[in-house]
Amino acid sequence: MRGTLLHPGAAGYEQARQVYNGMIDKRPALIARCMDVADVIAAVNFAREQNLTLAVRGGGHNGPGLGTCDDGLVIDLSGMKGIRVDPSARTVRVEGGCTWGEVDHATHPFGLVTPSGFISTTGVGGLTLGGGIGYLARTLGLTVDNLLSVDMVLADGSFVTASAQEHADLFWAVRGGGGNFGVVTSFLFQLHPISTVYGGPIFWPMEQAADLLAFWRDFILNAPEEINGWFGFVTVPPAPLFPEQFHLQKMCVIVWCSTAPVEQAEELLKPIRAFGTPAMDFAGPIPWPMLQSLFDAIYPAGLQWYWKADFFTDLNDKAIDLHVKYGAQLPTMHSTMHLYPINGAVHRPASSDTAFSFREANFSEVIVGVDPNPANNERMIQWARDYWMALHPYSAGGGYINMMMDEGADNVKAAYRDNYARLAEVKAAYDPGNLFHMNQNITPSDGEKGS
Numbered sequence: 001m002r003g004t005l006l007h008p009g010a011a012g013y014e015q016a017r018q019v020y021n022g023m024i025d026k027r028p029a030l031i032a033r034c035m036d037v038a039d040v041i042a043a044v045n046f047a048r049e050q051n052l053t054l055a056v057r058g059g060g061h062n063g064p065g066l067g068t069c070d071d072g073l074v075i076d077l078s079g080m081k082g083i084r085v086d087p088s089a090r091t092v093r094v095e096g097g098c099t100w101g102e103v104d105h106a107t108h109p110f111g112l113v114t115p116s117g118f119i120s121t122t123g124v125g126g127l128t129l130g131g132g133i134g135y136l137a138r139t140l141g142l143t144v145d146n147l148l149s150v151d152m153v154l155a156d157g158s159f160v161t162a163s164a165q166e167h168a169d170l171f172w173a174v175r176g177g178g179g180n181f182g183v184v185t186s187f188l189f190q191l192h193p194i195s196t197v198y199g200g201p202i203f204w205p206m207e208q209a210a211d212l213l214a215f216w217r218d219f220i221l222n223a224p225e226e227i228n229g230w231f232g233f234v235t236v237p238p239a240p241l242f243p244e245q246f247h248l249q250k251m252c253v254i255v256w257c258s259t260a261p262v263e264q265a266e267e268l269l270k271p272i273r274a275f276g277t278p279a280m281d282f283a284g285p286i287p288w289p290m291l292q293s294l295f296d297a298i299y300p301a302g303l304q305w306y307w308k309a310d311f312f313t314d315l316n317d318k319a320i321d322l323h324v325k326y327g328a329q330l331p332t333m334h335s336t337m338h339l340y341p342i343n344g345a346v347h348r349p350a351s352s353d354t355a356f357s358f359r360e361a362n363f364s365e366v367i368v369g370v371d372p373n374p375a376n377n378e379r380m381i382q383w384a385r386d387y388w389m390a391l392h393p394y395s396a397g398g399g400y401i402n403m404m405m406d407e408g409a410d411n412v413k414a415a416y417r418d419n420y421a422r423l424a425e426v427k428a429a430y431d432p433g434n435l436f437h438m439n440q441n442i443t444p445s446d447g448e449k450g451s
Contacts, residue, residue, distance in 0.1 A: 001042055003035040003079050016076060017068065019057070020121075021305040023377065024065030028055070028074040034097075035079045037151070037159060037185045044183060045157040047073045048435055055438040056183050059099050059123015063307040064406035066179075066438050067126070075183060077125065082186070085110055090191040091148065096184050098124045101296075104289040112191035113288050115140045118230075118338075120293040121301070125184055130402035130440075131176045131356040133364050135199070135257035135291065136192075138220075138228045138344030144175035144354055145345070146190045152182040155431040163188075173426040176356030177416075178401055179439040180423070181430050198265030199257035199291045200282040203236070208276040209252045209324045215275050216254055217315045221362060225344040226260040227268050232338045233327030237298055246279060250330055256283045257291060299370070303334060306369040306381045308388035309399030311361035315339075319394040326367075326387040331380040334370035337387065339363050357419045361396050366403040401440040412440045421445070 006013045007030055016031045029052070032043040047054040053072025060067050060078070068074050077097035083106040084093045090112060094103055101120030107113055115136035117127050127134075132143020140146060149163035150171070160182075162171040173181055204212050216231050231254050238247040254272065258265040262285055269283060312319070327337055343362045351359045358364075367387045369380030398414035413420050420442070427434070428444035 001032065001034070001039045003033040003039050006031040006033065017074075018302070019060040019062070019065050019068055020301045021063055021065055022302040022372075023304045023306065023374070024068065026065060026068045026070045028069055029071050031074045031076050033076045033079050037153065040075060040077075040153045040183050040185055041157050041159065043073060043075045044153050044155065044435075048155060048157070048433075053438065054435055056179050056436070058096055058125030059121065060301075061119075061122045062126055063305055063403065066406065066440070069438055077183075077185075080185065085112065085191070087112065090193075092189050092191055094124050094187045094189065096125045096186060100124060100127070101289070101293055104292055107191060108195065108287070108289050110191075111193055111195040113194040114146050114189040114191050115143050116292065117143075118292070119295055119299060120289070121296055124187060126179070127402060128187055129174055129176070129178050129184065131400065133340050133342060133400060133402075135197075135228055136194075136259070137340065137342055137346050138223075138225050139259050140192055141345040141348065142356060143189075144356055145349060147175060148188040148190055150174055150184045150188070151186045152184050154182040155433065155435040169426050170430060173355050173423055175354035177423050177426070177442065180427055180436055180442045182436060194259055194288060196285050196287050197257050197259055197291060198262055198269075198284065199255070199286050200284060200294070201253045201255045201280075202272065202278050202283050203246070203251045203253045203280040204276055204278055206250050206252060206328055209233070209327060210320055212252055212276060213315070213320050213323060214317070217320075219272065220341045221343060224260070224268065227256070227258040227265070228341060229254045229256040229272075230338055230340045232336055233323075233330060234336050235330055235333045237333065242280065248333065250328060251279060252327070255294075299334065302372075304371050304374055304377055304380075306377070306384050307403050307405055308367040308384045309403035310365045310388065310392055310395035311342075311358040311398060311400065312363040312365060312394065313361050313396050314394075315363060316394065319391060322390045326383070326390065329383060331369060331383040332371040332376050334372075335368060335380055335383070336370070337365070337367045339365050351417075352419065355416065355419055355423055357415070357417045358396060358398065364400050364403075365391065365395070366400070404440065406440075409441070409443070412442065415440070416442075
């Protein structure tokens with residue numbers, strides 16, 4: 001290997017084994033810090049030949065910590081940081097160890113962007129392979145809708161490029177099917193001419209939550225695709241940005257992102273700003289990388305995280321009442337609930353066009369218990385589970401795999417619905433021994449399962 005191979009006791013091992021979620025504490029036997037595709041091939045072959053549990057880590061943000069393992073081999077892609085922008089073709093090639101902040105750094109000078117998520121420290125690989133819901137979803141679709149091809153190392157150690165033209169079945173599967181099919185060493189994305197957007201958070205008092213949520217639901221379902229805004233319940237951090245009288249108050253927030261020209265964006269937001277009495281309004285022209293990284297400082301690596309997720313086609317009055325009930329009970333300052341709109345451009349592909357299946361859903365809900373202190377874990381996990389259980393009967397029946405804990409095969413099947421059988425066939429073709437099973441796992445269709 002060109003990269004370093006770390007084992008317990010080696011310098012750098014303790015730091016290298018840590019992932020974003022501080023709740024995860026695993027001790028791999030080996031961490032292969034790959035520098036290039038040849039390193040990845042060597043590591044995959046070694047894991048397969050030695051019958052080792054294999055985990056693949058990109059940005060390390062995976063909630064249940066599926067980018068690491070106990071006693072096995074971790075392929076750590078964080079040393080593979082290459083990014084190449086082609087401004088004339090409007091594409092960017094991104095290696096598997098990059099974060100979205102690094103991609104934005106490379107594309108922003110060209111005035112170009114590809115849809116990503118909401119936190120710039122998130123890894124490109126994990127977010128993309130699960131679908132990619134973000135600020136530009138209503139306008140440009142999911143991240144996978146802007147993916148042109150992937151380079152991959154497969155379970156047998158071979159290297160392939162998958163696109164609409166070659167290995168089309170594999171390309172279909174990686175657009176939402178997670179890390180089940182191999183190690184993606186690079187991604188090729190379509191770029192779009194966006195540099196400055198009109199965005200940022202507007203906060204309202206919790207007393208206005210029920211009316212605001214109903215108003216936002218109707219607004220975002222009918223809004224032009226140039227505007228996106230996710231709804232959340234938050235506790236205002238005691239940071240200088242916020243007036244002191246609001247510190248540690250529970251509030252509702254809508255975080256906006258409009259790609260329309262400034263004057264048009266201000267016009268679009270007029271009805272929202274006229275609704276109720278906003279407590280704080282930070283929405284305005286903002287460079288794209290700044291919007292993407294707005295919440296990075298609030299969520300540094302190492303906090304305790306517990307996720308629950310569901311898709312919704314509708315938010316009826318009963319569901320809104322339940323949201324308000326549980327949103328008012330945020331158990332810690334970092335804990336939150338977000339509702340992301342996934343209508344607009346996300347609805348254009350059919351449910352069977354990519355592995356990501358919930359194309360008719362209008363909202364993606366994530367309930368997150370977060371805190372620095374493990375002593376609060378039990379309380380915030382219980383809150384997240386109770387909240388999810390209360391809302392689940394109103395859901396579309398499955399959740400977004402990027403925002404789920406490791407909850408077993410039934411939840412994975414619910415996330416893919418009718419696409420699961422086809423995914424299991426692709427899995428059987430490319431990874432029949434289920435070498436890549438440290439993920440939201442899709443079992444090969446012949447039922448064969450690796451160690």
